[in-house]
Amino acid sequence: MTITQTAPTQPGAAVTIEGTVQIPPRILVRMGPQKISRVSFRIDTAAGPRNVHTNGGFAELVRIVLHKGDRVVVHGAPETVQHPRQTVPDIEASSVEYDLR
Secondary structure, eight states: OEEEOSSOOOTTOOEEEEEEEEEEEEEEEEOSSSOEEEEEEEEEETTEEEEEEEEHHHHHHHHHHOOTTOEEEEEESOOBOOSTTOOSOEEEEEEEEEOOO
16 A cells, blocks of 8 residues: 655655654644644664654554554655754655555
């Protein structure tokens, strides 16, 4: 099953990583005039752990569907590190694939 946002990432700027959900999706709703859901979860990959983030309705769907231990393939923007002391890179997901078995 593939869960995809309506707006894909820019061509040539996407990365694909495969791993297992280590920390299940957690939701954060930003307060203010526009209440935007944001979901974050961590996956274990062959290259080490990665933090995955999504926004909006896509985030709500990811939160409901994914669970700890699920095998996933994440497509999204290139990895970023926001702070010099950050040890696990972040990925903004544009789509998530997982096995229903």
